[in-house]
Amino acid sequence: MASHDCIVAYEPATCEFPIQNLPYGVFSTASATSPRVGVAIGDKVLDLAALAAKGLFNGPLLADCATDLFNQPSLNAFMATKPEVWAEARARITELLTAGAGALDEATQAEVLVDMADITSHMPVNVPEYIDFYSSRTHATNVGTLIRGAENALQPNWTAMPIGYHVASTSLTVSPAKIVRPWVQTTSPTDPTAFSFKPEPALDFELEMGAFVGGPANAQGVPLRINEAHERLFGLCLFNDWSARAGQKASYVPLGPSIIGKSFISTISPWIVPFAALEPFAVAAEVLDKPLAPHLRDDNHIVYNVDLSVDIITPGSNGEELPITRSNLTYLTWTHAQQLTNLASTGAPILPGTLLATGTISGPNREQNGCMLEISKLGKDPLVLPTGEERKYIADGDVVVMRGVARGDGYQIGFGETRDVVEAALPPSFWGIEE
């Protein structure tokens, strides 16, 4: 499909947001400051609240509720409906944006299409629950090998279920964001019983994606079966799980890394790509050489072919992006559907807006590793950048950029980016500590 098929002009070979994508976000403008739901198309944003106000969602499911769903500061109301509603919205938006269909006259176009350069993106979802999984076998193997050696790289439970842990959803922020280096307690390298309180010396990114769950919540005590989990998957975004490695190491035994290592901030990209847009990129997910528990068996065991990247702009790079990582979502072993099924298997109610972070997505080679902990081998082997700078972890002033793209035949589905800058920790005086 070429650009002339859309009322918004773009270059199909390079545009992140062609008519095949139609990712959802929440935006405002200087002239209309109420956050509302929009869809990215080329270099424009389609204002769904404005469309709804004009009665342009006229299908059987949306005609009476489109304003209620889209004139909202979050996607939760829309997510809370059901796949049939999502499908009707997507079909209607495609129809409205198709050139030659004449569904949107020029005057209306001027009212409902906003320049992306003029918008402010908002956190698109009010997230009731956020789980960080650990579902890339390659990543878990890399980390396990560094910590326990290759023989015992994967713990026995890793191959039995998609393990993960809850993190504070209050830490989620839409990118771009500033990341203030946190203060943490760290352990001494020589005395595991000695702790000191200091700015985190090993601040790290984690290259992840985040899957949003929609649909009506399951009732307390009634799990989701895996086919039901598939129906509840709404869309996908980029996810940078900023991590405080030294604080994490000192605090995570035995209850996990969440409160110190992981909950200070994490960032997501502003646009959520519907799974419907990713269907052409579905591939069979990795099959573990071990029989699965009945609830995790899946006739539709798929993941998506999405290229993922991390680049860094350093104080020494003169604004130039230096490549750090090139990975792919197909390194995800436990799928979004299996993650959700496991999460709900106890009967836990899963509310719309729940975010399933994949965990770091790594390939086997160093240049495919999804975090500095892996790349620098626990900080022992610094990465030498083209500028001559060295990085074990992320330095103050560094900007970390993540991107994702699914490459189609003559078009691509982009995920936008996260782009966060690291700032120095608060001074000791904040804590009343003398320097």
Place this chain on the structure above:
Amino acid sequence: MASHDCIVAYEPATCEFPIQNLPYGVFSTASATSPRVGVAIGDKVLDLAALAAKGLFNGPLLADCATDLFNQPSLNAFMATKPEVWAEARARITELLTAGAGALDEATQAEVLVDMADITSHMPVNVPEYIDFYSSRTHATNVGTLIRGAENALQPNWTAMPIGYHVASTSLTVSPAKIVRPWVQTTSPTDPTAFSFKPEPALDFELEMGAFVGGPANAQGVPLRINEAHERLFGLCLFNDWSARAGQKASYVPLGPSIIGKSFISTISPWIVPFAALEPFAVAAEVLDKPLAPHLRDDNHIVYNVDLSVDIITPGSNGEELPITRSNLTYLTWTHAQQLTNLASTGAPILPGTLLATGTISGPNREQNGCMLEISKLGKDPLVLPTGEERKYIADGDVVVMRGVARGDGYQIGFGETRDVVEAALPPSFWGIEE
């Protein structure tokens, strides 16, 4: 102070909700079905939304906003204000309830006081973030001794910081609740690599309390100092952290117990006792024999003397409550203020409504242990009940009742109760498993 000092008659020696208590909850009635904020007093509930509508909150901070704060389905708006507002509300409610003050005429009393027997209690808080701490040294020592032996009972980090982990706040439910035994994957006792999927064989309670955080959120990147943490502590409730022990054991390495072991359901008591009501019961908290990190040092290192109990009604007890545990909140070593300070120390924003669960609160002796895992020594030493029934963990049909009370001079501050019944797991056919 005798009962005649309050416009609602009660027996001071036994009443849980005397005029010194004034706990907050959210309730509705058959004739007024909108959930709203109320205060328990004797066997009545004072309807704060009705008081506000009559203009009876006339102080400088509340006169213009009381309706906005109390005509709400949760306490969040009120919690989000500040201690001065909480103090003004408490002082005015005390004044209105004081006999002889004449602040509430008989006709008004009839309108704003509802029989507690006629109310439905609702989940009183929309919890943005919930953390389960592990802050009772006695409990951590008991469990550590069972798992690692007395020599290594406490991990080194336990004495350096209040450790904890996030759990799904979507799992929080107001008691009474039914607890459906979850399905989980368990490990084989003989082969740690073999897992099976089955109804949880070791369902447990955990005797905890929950501290709610109020006040305006700290900005992202700006931690709370411990004196600021004190100002943000709103009130305290009973907390039963229902736990799936076998699922927890199989899933918790290395990321913690949250998604399988802990997030299926937890229950809180309907009434939140303000910390202001607990001031007479403040006692010095335990001091660890190790210097603390600067941010955790506290000139006001207090905990509260609250008797805590767990009783059980079994299928064989003919409705009679059988005592299981008698503990006390003074077994909490890391205080609520230290928990909150540690949680926010990385600059994580803490929103009003955040719930800090203490972790299991145990005394050293078996009859003081706060969960069956401790009482039954990991399931190896069943508790024999007076009925002759044995319990390693909780059985289908059991009702678990938790209570808390601070005993004052001629009065008591009660916390009400949690009272939850355990129901059988879903049948294998739910999962398509043949029996």
